[in-house]
Amino acid sequence: MRLLVLGTGSMAKSQVSHFKLIEGVEVVGAVDTDPSRLAEFSDHFGIEKRFLAIEEAIAWGDFDAATNVTPDRIHHPTTMALIAAGKHVFCEKPLAENYADALEMTTAAETAGVINMVNLTYRNVAPLQRAREMVLAGELGTIKHVEASYLQSWLVSRAWGDWRTESRWLWRLSTGHGSNGVLGDVGIHILDFAAYGAATDIDHVFARLKTFNKAPGGQIGEYLLDANDSFTMSVDFANGALGVIHATRWATGHLNELKLRIYGERGSLEIIHRPNGSQLRGCFDENIETATWADIDVAPVPTNYQRFVEAVATGKQLDPNFRHAANLQKVIDLAIVSEKERRELNLLSEEVGMTPGPEGAGNVEVLPIAV
Numbered sequence: 001m002r003l004l005v006l007g008t009g010s011m012a013k014s015q016v017s018h019f020k021l022i023e024g025v026e027v028v029g030a031v032d033t034d035p036s037r038l039a040e041f042s043d044h045f046g047i048e049k050r051f052l053a054i055e056e057a058i059a060w061g062d063f064d065a066a067t068n069v070t071p072d073r074i075h076h077p078t079t080m081a082l083i084a085a086g087k088h089v090f091c092e093k094p095l096a097e098n099y100a101d102a103l104e105m106t107t108a109a110e111t112a113g114v115i116n117m118v119n120l121t122y123r124n125v126a127p128l129q130r131a132r133e134m135v136l137a138g139e140l141g142t143i144k145h146v147e148a149s150y151l152q153s154w155l156v157s158r159a160w161g162d163w164r165t166e167s168r169w170l171w172r173l174s175t176g177h178g179s180n181g182v183l184g185d186v187g188i189h190i191l192d193f194a195a196y197g198a199a200t201d202i203d204h205v206f207a208r209l210k211t212f213n214k215a216p217g218g219q220i221g222e223y224l225l226d227a228n229d230s231f232t233m234s235v236d237f238a239n240g241a242l243g244v245i246h247a248t249r250w251a252t253g254h255l256n257e258l259k260l261r262i263y264g265e266r267g268s269l270e271i272i273h274r275p276n277g278s279q280l281r282g283c284f285d286e287n288i289e290t291a292t293w294a295d296i297d298v299a300p301v302p303t304n305y306q307r308f309v310e311a312v313a314t315g316k317q318l319d320p321n322f323r324h325a326a327n328l329q330k331v332i333d334l335a336i337v338s339e340k341e342r343r344e345l346n347l348l349s350e351e352v353g354m355t356p357g358p359e360g361a362g363n364v365e366v367l368p369i370a371v
């Protein structure tokens, strides 16, 4: 597979390091609007073909697939251009800034018949895959309650760099730069983690979002720091379970931690994923009486990168696809409306759209559902 890399920032480095290890993958070109990043990245990975715009790369055209690792706002226009050129697309999360755009990308990809996948990275966590298998096999019985959290601390630590001075963090804090805050950035991961692990879908949402003041006047240079940096959500799942899901960038002492607890009538599971590894524990059978938890061994699973390469090679679409990511985007859009209107929303009966306006992302409204 001849792969084009679109966007050469920090996540692209991680992605290309993985893609280059997969047999049959050749990274043949790179695109970035920033010439110095493009040069540094391409030199580092030995990539010959370099472009300052996606249009130039498409005009060249000598690639099968592209990985879109641009900032969230750029995903929609560039992915639409790649699909129109008949290229397979692996897109970073969140798929788009809003459900309407995400749905348009989904429809375009499905109509064109190109492989479309979204990098919901935590699908690579083996305990998550094992937990889902156990839920689907009925080992937990009926699921009643789900707890999920995604904790980061980059607003209170410099472990990953300084958000006050680095554009790669500042755009994530600003709706005007296409960010839906922690909700759009890592909220999409934890929504997927919770629903995928519990093997069900979210169908009702009530959310609270909060943006804390971080700089004088709430602004640093061109970046108005108005995107949410903490959220709490109560959800209903299609299987009848109730859930609480939350995420924050203010979790002092937690660099990057995902936790999922799934409680069933016959047993429970807990997954903890941190930068130094992940763990699956369970409480079953007679251990339920003493609330004793035991570690569960898990086998490694293929990564999203490997699955994308397999999908392109076989022509058979694999998960997580654009349609799934669009559905998660709908949860995000409705969470924003829920915060504004302080009411619970039903995913099955509400339709959401974007109103263009100066506030940028997050300018979401509930539209009457088409009948």
Ligand SMILES: NC(=O)c1ccc[n+]([C@@H]2O[C@H](COP(=O)([O-])OP(=O)(O)OC[C@H]3O[C@@H](n4cnc5c(N)ncnc54)[C@H](O)[C@@H]3O)[C@@H](O)[C@H]2O)c1
Pocket (backbone or CB within 6 Å): 006, 007, 008, 009, 010, 011, 012, 031, 032, 033, 034, 037, 053, 054, 069, 070, 071, 072, 074, 092, 093, 094, 119, 120, 121, 167, 168, 185
């Ligand atoms: N899956 C994950 O776990 C994960 C982790 C981190 C980031 N991400 C996602 O990856 C994407 C990129 O994040 P990042 O941290 O690498 O950001 P970044 O700011 O470090 O890099 C983005 C790069 O895209 C370039 N760019 C901007 N507009 C462009 C355009 N029109 N055409 C080509 N290049 C363009 C920028 O110059 C920059 O080099 C985001 O969508 C983010 O949400 C995903």
